[in-house]
Amino acid sequence: MTKKTVRESDIVYIAGLFDGEGSVSYKQYMRKRKGQKKHYPTWQIRLELAMTDKEIIKWLAETLDCGTWGERKVLKGRKRQWRWRCSHRDAFFVARLLWPYVKVKLYKIEQVIDHYTPEYGFGMLLVGLIGICIGAIAGFYIINRVEDDAEKKKKDKN
Secondary structure (H helix, E strand, O other), X not given: OOOOOOOHHHHHHHHHHHHXXXXXXXXXXXXXXXXXXXEEEEEEEEEEEEEOOHHHHHHHHHHHOOOEEEEEOOOOOOOOEEEEEEEOHHHHHHHHHHOOOOOXXXXXXXXXXXXXXXXXXXXXHHHHHHHHHXXXXXXXXXXXXXXXXXXXXXXXXX
16 A cells, blocks of 8 residues: 655644544444345444544645545534544554554554554564664664765875
């Protein structure tokens, strides 16, 4: 699943919005499907954000490049509301983006992430991220060391 790159400042802003106005639905229930006689366990995994500012919801959908958005039904006499939501693998994608920055919804976000990484659990995901960071730092150090050695050789020649 290829998604466009999202700026970190946008992710931080979205995480704040999500902590205040969003909801995470992570539950399993029994559901009867069309043409089936029995009820089967079904997962509901969904992230939602609703508010009265249509432009923010539109921006959110465009920035994350996933999910759907539209007007939400409200009681008569209430202000119009707009809602963005995504489910399943899209929810996993967004949960991974928001995870470092959410506070209030952290437990539910981690449940979504763990659901899609059951063989490793969230701890192994962190180990992988730390390994990537260490590799990047080591690569940066090696590149700088090579450049420093090249500059030193040039100075020694002169």
